[in-house]
Amino acid sequence: MEAKQIKEFAAKLGAQGCGIADLARFINAPEGFKPQDIFSACQSVVVFIKQMPTAAILAENPVPYTHTAYKMYEEIDRIAMELCRFFESNKINAVLVPADVPYLAWDQDKMHGKGILSLKHAAVQAGLGIMGRSTLFINKTLGNMVYIGAVLIDAAVEPDPLAEDFKCPENCRRCLDACPQQAMDGITVNQKLCREKSFFQAGRGWDLYNCNQCRKVCLYRVGKKSG
Ligand code: SF4
Numbered sequence: 001m002e003a004k005q006i007k008e009f010a011a012k013l014g015a016q017g018c019g020i021a022d023l024a025r026f027i028n029a030p031e032g033f034k035p036q037d038i039f040s041a042c043q044s045v046v047v048f049i050k051q052m053p054t055a056a057i058l059a060e061n062p063v064p065y066t067h068t069a070y071k072m073y074e075e076i077d078r079i080a081m082e083l084c085r086f087f088e089s090n091k092i093n094a095v096l097v098p099a100d101v102p103y104l105a106w107d108q109d110k111m112h113g114k115g116i117l118s119l120k121h122a123a124v125q126a127g128l129g130i131m132g133r134s135t136l137f138i139n140k141t142l143g144n145m146v147y148i149g150a151v152l153i154d155a156a157v158e159p160d161p162l163a164e165d166f167k168c169p170e171n172c173r174r175c176l177d178a179c180p181q182q183a184m185d186g187i188t189v190n191q192k193l194c195r196e197k198s199f200f201q202a203g204r205g206w207d208l209y210n211c212n213q214c215r216k217v218c219l220y221r222v223g224k225k226s227g
């Protein structure tokens with residue numbers, strides 16, 4: 001199947017960007033977290049993105065941002081499900097990677113979780129953008145408020161070139177400086193420190209986001225030079 005056909009169908013489903021990565025791009029992924037560890041027949045990873053309605057991050061009340069984020073996960077999973085059906089109707093087996101939970105890997109002490117495939121890395125490997133100093137994924141046009149989905153297929157499709165035409169400015173430390181937990185070192189995020197601040201339980205035990213400063217202050221929040 002041609003990459004163009006896949007991208008056109010993904011766009012029809014509402015994806016705002018779609019790219020393809022081959023397995024060679026995942027050679028440095030941790031053992032157990034490579035596409036072929038999930039689906040041994042996998043030959044290509046189809047990755048797509050969609051932007052959250054961005055003003056949600058400007059609300060002082062945490063409910064709109066939290067609810068919008070959870071709905072984004074549902075939207076991404078819906079697109080991934082339809083993509084799987086599309087591939088199956090073309091005699092290609094397709095396996096969905098969840099947009100969020102469930103995980104298999106969870107370290108309670110460190111409050112550290114790992115999705116079955118890192119969607120941020122997959123999006124980079126599919127040429128859709130870069131990983132910022134905050135470790136958030138950034139698409140040049142849409143910024144960092146994008147959600148990512150992926151489908152693993154047992155067909156070889158031409159991969160996309162990596163996005164190498166933009167990066168974090170050398171001297172930018174906005175995200176690192178804005179973090180109330182000093183959870184970032186420019187390479188990784190200490191998930192325990194982050195989760196202690198970025199989630200809280202309200203009302204009847206509802207989980208709400210309580211911090212998104214690293215996303216909010218980024219130069220690329222809603223696209224290139226948006227800060
Ligand atoms: S969400 Fe908040 S606490 Fe977590 S890394 Fe970003 S700024 Fe720090």
Ligand code: SF4
Nearest residue numbers: 132133168172175218
């Ligand atoms: S705030 Fe600056 S350093 Fe951090 S991710 Fe955005 S552009 Fe990169």
